[in-house]
Amino acid sequence: MATAIIMPKAGMAMEEGTIVKWLKAEGDKVEQGEPLLEILTDKVNMEVEAQVTGTLIKILHQEGDVVSVTKTIGYLGAAGEKVDIPEKAEVQNKSEAQLTAKGKAEPDEAKAAPVPHEGTGVSADSEPYDVVVIGGGPAGYVAAIKASQLGGKVALVEKDIVGGTCLNRGCIPTKTYLKNAEILETIHHAAQRGILLSSTDYTIDMDKIVAVKNDVVKTLTNGVAGLLRSYGVKTYKGVGKVTKDKKVTVDGKETIEARKIILAGGSKPSRIKIPGMESSLVLTSDEILDLKEIPEHLAIIGGGVIGIELATVFRAYGSQVTIIEMENRLAPMMDQEISGELARVAEEKHIKVMTGTKLEKLQEKNGKLLINTDKGELQADKALLSIGRVADLEAIEDLDLELVRGKIKVNDKMETSMEGIYAAGDMNGKWMLAHAAFKMGEVAAANAMGKEEKVNLAYVPxxxxxxxxxxxxxxxxxxxxxxxxxxxxxxxxxxxxxxxxxxxxxxxxxxxxxxxxxxxxxxxxxxxxxxxxxxxxxxxxxxxxxxxxxxxxxxxxxxxxxxxxxxxxxxxxxxxxxxxxxx
CATH class of the missing domain: 3.30.390.30 (FAD/NAD-linked reductase, C-terminal dimerisation domain)
Structure with a gap:
């Protein structure tokens, strides 16, 4: 007889959990006590173990689903066994924003996500959203959740995966790689602390390293998706753009109406017009994190935060690393004393640093990259272009918003030059850091919902x-x-x-x-x-x-x-x- 797998109640206050990922697929044999899936609660990630030995015969809820505690999420039984399953699996997905004044949840039908009219490309929901957010990165998803917490009906448009650059291609992936570098450095220094290993030989499995990184990223992106769902935020997949009449289109097909719009489209890697920069051997910070082989020699163009961090990573992995920086010191935006110490540490790790160096051209030769600078030529297997990021303004191509040096001009309330439109995060360029974007997203959402809040960015670490x-x-x-x-x-x-x-x-x-x-x-x-x-x-x-x-x-x-x-x-x-x- 089939045994139901239920969403566990992992604490007195827990009411629902998000399925992060299934560790088994339908048809897999499972032993009692073996982990079946990973869930996210409001406090912790945890694994759900099989209560009996059997076969996973049915999965009712998929990764990212938010499910009430004690609800059935799948079944274990004998191989080939059939089980009667309700036509629709029930998913708990209510937020504070979906509660009526009496404190009771409105019927699901009344709060169902808007469904497009066939053939019209216009949302079937006659009532416009209070807030539509374009971009699901740190500023965007936080803004969407905050607006929902304040009682708003909220939609979010994301062209890729929620979490933005930081979560998918920046902060989190690089920190996963840096932990590997830390482990390797610990191995090297073990003998100095009296820990004598029989061998310090090791190999780097880049396939596994990339897989671990992707697993960490997936856990967090699923968590963000679950948070948005738990707050009743409707997520649209596609490129969001604002029309001249202040509506939002998704991939140019579907139109969403909103009382207020928050722009949180983030940024993209900056490029420079140097001959040869289009070479496939030149990678951006987006691409290098999926590299499956370790370059024998990696040249890093740019000695800022991204460049220095990835220099640390690939030097630990065994690459020869050269940093080429046009300014006269590493991390030129930091305190000069810090910059000097970073250069000393880089030298200690045998990272070559070329400051005050101008890049002139790149060219491929025999599968290698020849890099010409005003201080001579060097050869590398790959080059990382990390000279900073620029605001991604795709969402406002049809608007006449006021810009400052390629970024959207905003005030302390995150208001743009156009009434009812706000911009938070990298798009306004005030602080291109995820934690600053979190706060800017909150402030933009609060003001979009009628509050009067300002952001103070004087003490952003x-x-x-x-x-x-x-x-x-x-x-x-x-x-x-x-x-x-x-x-x-x-x-x-x-x-x-x-x-x-x-x-x-x-x-x-x-x-x-x-x-x-x-x-x-x-x-x-x-x-x-x-x-x-x-x-x-x-x-x-x-x-x-x-x-x-x-x-x-x-x-x-x-x-x-x-x-x-x-x-x-x-x-x-x-x-x-x-x-x-x-x-």
């Missing part, structure tokens, strides 16, 4: 996931010195107990303060857990906590974050764990 990591927030020393009478505090991780115990004593924390009032103007960290530590600095700065107050906060010991507190104290000449300065 920047992170660089090299080894060691970099975290920065606020003004660089150069910028602060031009405007204030400053004091600078420094503390080395070489004097931090947790860092030394972990074998991670390289790097420092640098704090810049206004000497008159003790205001913290900038914090720059290169060292272990810098991308985590910088959030404390950003939080304190946004709350206008002074250096005098921070120096009195008790930090746990031993922790990496003690180094931040010590650097703040040093800016006031109060640092306890630093040698007394000579008079």
């Amino acid at each position: 920047s992170c660089l996931y090299t080894m060691p990591e970099v975290g920065s927030v606020g003004l660089t020393e150069e910028a602060a010195r031009a405007k204030y009478d400053i004091a600078i505090g420094r503390f080395s991780f070489g004097a931090n107990g947790r860092a030394l115990a972990s074998g991670e004593g390289a790097g420092f924390v640098k704090v810049i303060i206004d000497r008159k009032y003790g205001e913290i103007l900038g914090v720059h960290i290169l060292g272990p857990a810098a991308a985590e530590m910088i959030n404390e600095a950003a939080s304190l700065m946004s709350m206008e906590i002074t250096a005098h107050e921070v120096s009195e906060i008790i930090h746990g010991h031993p922790t990496f974050s003690e180094a931040f507190m010590e650097a703040v104290a040093d800016s006031l000449k109060k640092c306890i764990h630093k040698l007394r300065p000579s008079s």
Whole structure:
């Protein structure tokens, strides 16, 4: 007799779960206790195990479906066994936005997603959406969820997969690769800590590496899709464009009406007009993350965040790496002291850095890429073009929106020059970072729903996931010195107990303060857990906590974050764990 597989209730507050992926296919033999599928709850990802031994004879709900707890999602039984299944599997998909004033859910029929009229290409739902969001990246999906939380009827148009560049081709994939690099570095340093391995030989399986990366990405994109579904956001697949009469078309076929529109189309890799740049051996950051072979020599054009991170990855994988940067230092937007230390670390890892170098032309020869610069020629197997990103303005080709240097001009409310249209994330170019896009998306949605909110981007942290990591927030020393009478505090991780115990004593924390009032103007960290530590600095700065107050906060010991507190104290000449300065 068939046994039902149900959505488990993994906690008192859990009401529904999202199916992330099935680990077995229909017809597969399953042993009792063996994982069947992975689900996402509001708290955690977890595997659902088979309660009996048998064959997976039917899957009722697919990946991305949001299902109420205790509902049947599939059946186990004997091979070939038939089971009576209702014609339609019930999927719980209600949000706060779908509740009536009395607190009861409206009938499913009343809240069904709009269905296009056959042959008209116009939504059959006579009531327009409160908000239509174009783009399902960090700004877009957050805006859609926020608008729904505020009671709006919301649609989202996405031409690819929800999650945007960050989730699919940027932040998350690169961090998955960087973890591999971290593991390899740990193997190399094991002997220094008295861990003597019988062999340190290893091989790199790029097929497996890419598969793991894709698995992580799929888990998160399915999670985003489930979140949107749980909030009742209708998702349209296709290219969204805004018409002159402020309607949204999907692939030029279907038209959606909305009271307000949020543009969140993101960005695309920037390209430069250099002879030979069209070569198939030249990859963008989008393409290199699916590379199935390790280049013997990888040239990286651009020494910004993406270039430095992927240099770290492919050097760890065994490639010779050369970074070509037109500016006179790596990471030119960061504090100069951080840039200098990054160059030193790159040299230590045998990454060749060519700063102040102008690219002239590329040419293929015998399956290799010849790269000509104003400082000579080098040969590589592949080149990565990572000179930044530009706003993707495909959605507004028919609009006369005001632009600034190729990006949509907005105010602090994310309002564009056209009433009722907002722009958040990379399209406005204020901060081309996913976490900044999250906040901009929230603010755009709140204002589209009639609120009055502004975004403050003064304390957005920047992170660089090299080894060691970099975290920065606020003004660089150069910028602060031009405007204030400053004091600078420094503390080395070489004097931090947790860092030394972990074998991670390289790097420092640098704090810049206004000497008159003790205001913290900038914090720059290169060292272990810098991308985590910088959030404390950003939080304190946004709350206008002074250096005098921070120096009195008790930090746990031993922790990496003690180094931040010590650097703040040093800016006031109060640092306890630093040698007394000579008079």
